[in-house]
Each structure stands twice: as C-alpha cells, then as structure tokens.
Amino acid sequence: MGMPDLTRPAPTRRQLLRASGAAGLALTGLLAGCGTGEADSGGGQTIKVALGWIKNVEFAGYWIAADRGYYADEGLTVEFQAGGPNAPDPTQSVATGNAHIGIHPNLQTVVQAIAKGNDFKLVGTQFQTGPGGMLSLASDPVRTPADLVGKKILGQQGTQPTIDAALKVAGLPKDYTFVPVGFDPAPLVEKKGAVYTCFVTSQPITLEQKYGMKEGTDYVSVTTSDLGIPGYACLVFTGNSFLDKHRKAVEGFLRASVRGWQDNARDPEIAARLAVEKYGVDLGLDLKQQIRENELQTPLTRSALTESSGLFRIDTELLGGKMYEALRASGVQRLPDASEIVDQTVLDAVFKGKSAV
Template identity: 60%
Template sequence: MPMPINRSVRQTESSPAWSRRRLLRAAGATGAAALGAPLLAACSDSTGAAKGSPSTDHVRVALGWLKDVGFAGFFIADSAGYYAKENLTVEFEAGGPNTPDSTSLLANGQADIGVHANMQVLLQAIAKGNDFVTIGSGFQTNPGGLLSLASDPVREPRDLVGAKILAQQGSKPQVNALFKLAGLKPDYQFIPIGFDVEALVEKQGKVMTCYVTSEPIALESKYKMKKDKDYVAVTYESLGMPAYATIVYCKRSFLRQRRDVMERFMRATLRGWQENAKDPARAAHLVVEKYGADTGLELNREIRENQIQIPFMQSALTREKGMFRMDAKRLGGPMYAGLRAAGVKDLPDADRIVDNSVLDAVYHGRTHV
C-alpha cells in the first residue's frame, strides 16, 4: 500500500517487507484499457441492483493501511457516488500503526469487508481458523522489491551474493527465500534500516528492500535520479517470488448471506478503479484533501505513486477476464512456493479460499451494468 508518514513502523516479523503494496515501473500505459478487458459499462441511475433494492445497505470496510492513494479506486467509487447508485453507504476504517489488523476486525464482527495488502498475514489468519474467502485482488503484482544504484545494480538473485543488503526488520526470511528459490546459498550481510534511501545513496549497502512504487520516488525527487540510468528497481515477482496485494475478502458467511451486497460493492469498486486509470491525479487529490487529510500526505508524491501503481493492476488474467481476478493455481503454485521458501508452513487450500463467483456475476451475470 502507499507509504505511511513514519515508514519505520510498517514492518514486523508478521508483516514482511516483500508483501507490501508498492510496485516497479513507471506507468507507461494509462487509461482504463491498460487494466485489461472486459471493462464495466457505465451504470445508469436505474441499475438492476437499485430496482431490486430500494433500501440502502451499510457496509463497513476495513482497510489494510492508512487512507492513501493505494486505495484510489475505492475512494473514487465513494466520492463519485458509485456506491450510492448501488444503494450502499460505505464506511472505511483505516489501518496503520497501533491499529487492529483488518483480519481481527472481520473476525470480531467489527467490519464486513476487508482489503488486505499483506497476502501472508491474510493467509495465516485463514490457516488459524478464520473462514475468510477472497473475492479479488487489485494488485496482480506485489509491490515489494529491491532498489539499487545503476552503478552496481541488482537485477537477479545472483547479484545479491556477497552483498550488503539494507533491509527492514522482519524481511530476512524473504531475503533468504530469494537465495533458496534461485538455488543459491545465502551469502550476504543484513543491515537493518528503515525506508530512508539515504543509506543506499551513501552506498552503505549495495541494495535495499523497498516498495518499488515508493522509495524510487525519493531518489527521483530529492536526488534527481532517473530510472535505469541512475537506479534500478525490481519486484520480488521478477526475482521469483510472486504475490497478490490489495486483496478484497470477507467471511464466507457474509458472502453466503449478503451476496447481493458484495456484488454491488465490487461493481462500484471496479468502476472506481477504471476511473482511476484515466486520471491518476484525481484520487491523489481525494486522499490528500479528504479521505487522508489528517495523515499529512503530499500531493505530488501521491500522484506519482498512483501513476506507478496503475500498470501493476494488470496481468494476463485481468487482460482476458477483467480487473481483480485471482488464479487459485497461481496462488497455490508459485506464490505458495515463495511463502514456503520464506518459512511459512501453514497455508490454506488455495482452491477453497479463492471465490471468483462475485466477479463472474459482476462481469457476466444477470445484473445490469
């Protein structure tokens, strides 16, 4: 997810750096079409949901982090009235330091829908007995990654051998997993830092763990560096450790009892994310001036982060079947392999926790869109 004001508190042993919501490349392709087809048609004021649901349903949504541009599509859907047109009022509960994890809020009945940035934490909550089901994933590529200077770049795991790695506390299992998955013996020096790129610029280490949609911006703005020419940013996925992020989920009982609510919520949400792709500045203004006005966010930074993250919402699957799609085989295959290499043992049945039926209904069902 987008970055907090105090980045040093984001990662713990249970919240590894590689599972953050920050991504790799500048948005070379923008516009709704970049997110893949099929796209939702614009809803009229008399949608099928509205005709059959005269009363308004209140939905509590627990976000995985502060109200920043990482939730762009949700805030656009709210501000543009897309939820209201689906007869929904949506209450967003922010996450962040010193706040309960969204999985706890759902488990305790304090929220109806969760949006989680950290796939590992969500999966482990399910493994502990919470009957959560995933509805979709906004980010098809996880934002965690590595940042290095172009003068001594890291582009593949073997470039890490013998390196000084600047990393956040709690990220060592993921660094070890990179070596393991590449068939390499872990050979590096771990140097704990926060998220300040100064240590990298001063060459205290060869590479730093980061959100590749965030820390590179500091290199660009403060040090006037250019991507590829002056610095290199790679995702963990490009290094062999894929993961989803910005995962929408709920209790299985909620989906069973209030499926229509979830379908209406996702239909409006998808419209919001489509609009976000057309104008990255729109959501940046919303979070700075309204939804995250009390968090001290910087407008230009939020715009830039939004530009960078938009392409990471697309994949071969979303280009074929639409945004937020999840592939149980991909989750249970290479994604679980990465988690296991990082020492995660208890993982739920991927086929059981991925439910595509809501998106099927939204894109192809009877409800008019």
C-alpha cells in the same frame, strides 16, 4: 519466520502487523456478528470496510468510486475504516464482526488466518503484483536473484526471509551481508550497500524527488515478483457467512470498486487530490508525492489475467503454486488449499464474461 509485509513505507506499520497480525491469527470462528444489514438485496445497506493502511492514495479506486457515487449506484453506503499504527488488523476487524470486508496488504497474514480456522473467503485482489521490492544503483544493478549473491543488502528488520526465499527458490546459496536500515534510501545513495529493500511505490519517489535520480539511468527498481517471489497484495476478503447472506452487496461493492479503479488508470491526479483534500485530509499528504505513487502503483493492478478477465482477479493456480512456494521457502509451514479459499463467482457476476464494467 514468514515473508514480511513489504507493502507500506512506515516502520510503525510493520510493527503493527507483527503485533495485531499475530493476534488476528488467534481469532477463530468469530464471524457471527457480521450479518447485520439488509439480507442479500444490496439495497440501502451499509458496508464497513477495514483498510490495511491509512487513507492515502493507495486506495485510489475506492475514493473515486465513493466520490462519483458508484457505491450509491449499487444501493450501498460504504464506511472505510483506516488502518495504520494503533488500528486493528483487518483480519481482526472482519473476524470480530467490526467490519464486513477487509482489504489486507499481506497475503501471508490472510492465508495463515484462514489456516488457523477463520471463516474468510478471498473475493479479489487489488494488486496483481505486490509493491515489495529492491532498489540498486544503475552502476551495480540487481535484476535477478543471482545478482544478490555476495552483496551487502540494506534492509528493514524482518525482510531477511524474503531475501532468503528469493535465493532458495532460485537454487542459490544464502550468501549476503545484511545491514539494518530505515525507510530512507539515503544509505543506498551513499553506497553503504549495493541493494536496498523497498516498496517500489514509495522509495523510488524519494530518489527522484530528493536526489534528482532517474530510473534506468541512475537506479534500478525490481519487485519481489521479478526476483521469483510473487505475491498478491491488498486482498479483498470477507466471511463465508456474510457472503452467503449478502452476496449482492459484496458483488455491488466489487463492481463499484472496479469502476473506480478503471477510472483511476486514466488520470492519476484525481484520486491523489481526493486522498489529500478529502479522505486523508488530516494526514498532511503531499499532492506531488501522492500523484507519483499512484502512477507507480497502477501498473501493479494489472496482469495478463486482468486484461482478459477484469481487475481484481485471482489466479488460484498461481496462488497455490508459485506464491505458496515462495511462502514455504520463507518458512511458512501451514497453508490452506488455494482453490477452497477463493470465491471466483462474485467477480464472474461483476464482469459477466467481459474484461471491464
């Protein structure tokens, strides 16, 4: 059993990824239908992008890029396909040619799809640090894997492999009690357990807005990366055949997206309003919650690598090293060569030796 998807707060999505992710892994060599559009010009071309979740603020930079005409500047019309319950997994959509580009929350699903023979290439990653993590009360904080030993851990079904991997990588015994809970952190507040598996962009907001708690003073939030289990999230991928024929279009999509995410870092309210009032208008999103989620997710898009080389960058040594080590520790057996599944040249063309566009 591999590491679960800890990047969304809805249990229906976890069920979706289990079902559609497994189906997506069975698809091989189906990218022949991806080559529609104006070849390699980037001009007047429609790009279909399959998202890994609903159209909320998680995709902040893309909403800004679309709203401010950055994709139009590249001669592109971008159609975003919402993910979520009952939606196809992005690996399926790209493999079957129903989308040209996928944005997938789960590193494991994408790399395993490639290992199964899907003709995918990673061209970037939205999150340098995945949002999966753990919450604890400040009175009994969990900041390191050692702090998990002997604890009663409140978690969603399917999160045990991540806990086990954190302990295994740290050379610690698998000594804890697991208590299945849902996506409301109330059991943690009620001290029914010492640790709660979470999304650091979601459940902390509940603690703040529902219980009036403050980070550091009342609760502690750590990512799985903090616990020695690093992983990229919201990976941007396409098919090799599509990339070969439409490289300028993929480059244009990434350049415009980077511009949108750069703008997003300056003001978290802009994209939150776009999500609430335009792109996710039918979802009943709460503006205050969406602003706070954007505030929490923005630091996850940055790293030392992005500071020097620009957003969306992928470190193949980190991917093939500590990230693969974490996947193997959680039970994943078959992984492709990290250096062969990443195309760095697209972002090289976007940034041209700079760290911003």
